[in-house]
Amino acid sequence: MRNLYSFGFCLFALLGATSQVQAQSSDEPSYRKEFTYGINFNTRGGLIGGVAVRSTRVLDEKWSRFWGVEGVEVKHPKEQRRLNPNSGGSFVYGKSNYLFVLRPSYGMQRVIFRKAPESGVQVNALLGAGPSIGLLMPYYIYYDYTVRERPGVAIQEDIRSEQYDPMINSSEARILDRAPLFSGASQTQVKVGAHLRGALSFEYGRYRDAVAGIETGFLFELYPKELMILRAQNIDDKTLNNKFFPSVYLTLYIGHRS
Template sequence: MKNINLRLICLAFSLSLSVLATAQQTLSLGQNNYQSRKGVVYNKEVAFNFKPHTNGLAAGLQFGNIRAYNRTSYWGLEIGEIKHVRETRQNKSNQIAALEGAFRGFVYGKQNNFYALRATFGEKRYLSEKARRKGLALGLDYSAGASLGILKPYYLLLRFVPEDFNRNFRSERYSIENESRFLDINSIYGADGFSKGLGQSSFMPGGHAKVALHFDWGAFDEFIKAFEVGIMADFYFKKVPIMIETEAAPNVQNQPLFLNLFLNVQLGKRS
């Protein structure tokens, strides 16, 4: 009887070791597959970016390839406006508005609207293994690319000149010839509409780069819910003429480099 019990104990012990070894091997294989699989559960992602920054606003689309559980490479396109730090929007006084009618607010001393079309290539990396599970995952996002700057002339509605008897104002862009009237606050009614000057736009090549902290709720959920905070730089090969540089405003200078802090909100889907 003792021999039978000993045999049963040895058999049970052997079976236990066998099951334990199999389980460990399966777990190990599963972990290796998990860590080496590209994309883990998903392979692609598409996200909409909404990016307010220090001196402007941008929006665009981002297309990502999920390389591993902690690394995603992407490319994207976005367009946004960059404003000069000295831009201040103002309106005519209430008394003048009541007498002359309501007009759009305007930026005194501005000669061009400036927009940036950016082609971006970058990567985001999650900094901890919490990215594997649901919850807030922390990562680092960095990118760079080429930019196309778009200068659109800024038009103001100015009080008529003596030889113009058909209307009380007319739309004009800045020039050396009309500088005195363009900068005369008493001659300005307001800004013209957005479409005015689109056909006279000019272009400036440049580049951009950014680095940001990336916060993602459920880094591998189907739906993307993330935001970023960081710093971005736009640079061009010459000064961007947004404002009028004149002796009347000695501290106003245009620059070829724009540094901005930004907040980026991302919504999208993985597949």
């Protein structure tokens, strides 16, 4: 966490220092609009955090403004996937909800180093903010309620699909597998918060009408109340879960200009 805040401080310092940095070229850019889309990786997500799209409008040779939308899954740092050796199924023990977040953002971008028209790398610094729309969707599991120790009574399997509850589904051995992703979609709860991001983008465009690059930075996200992702016996839900979600992210993007 200390490294995360240090990164944020350094980035803000760099943003302030850009006013003293001379661009490699003062030529007016040959495009007015830019549209990009990409894949997001972050310290709060899984293998792939989510996807992002952004529209940027050039104001002058140094400044641009942008709006965008990012969709990601946010995981609890204590999530651990388990395997049931009898059923072969896998699940996250204690997980009660998925958390998917939509992040509309608006912000400003400044050119630090401008690349040559047909080659090179351009470095931009950006700062953006906006609402965070959290979607808490129940995490369903297949739980085995079968009673197996009743002499003289034929065993009839009783397997149910339901949202994890630590007071009911306490036996890890009886959790057979996770249910399909959208099993609890009709019970999704909407939670609204806000986020702030700061980043550097390293942009490569061999042609005037095409662009590709990497954006890396930090994101701070805050909700009014704790979002319940994990649950456990004898632990209060508010103690186990968070309402503040800092992260470091990296986005690989491509797009076009006009």
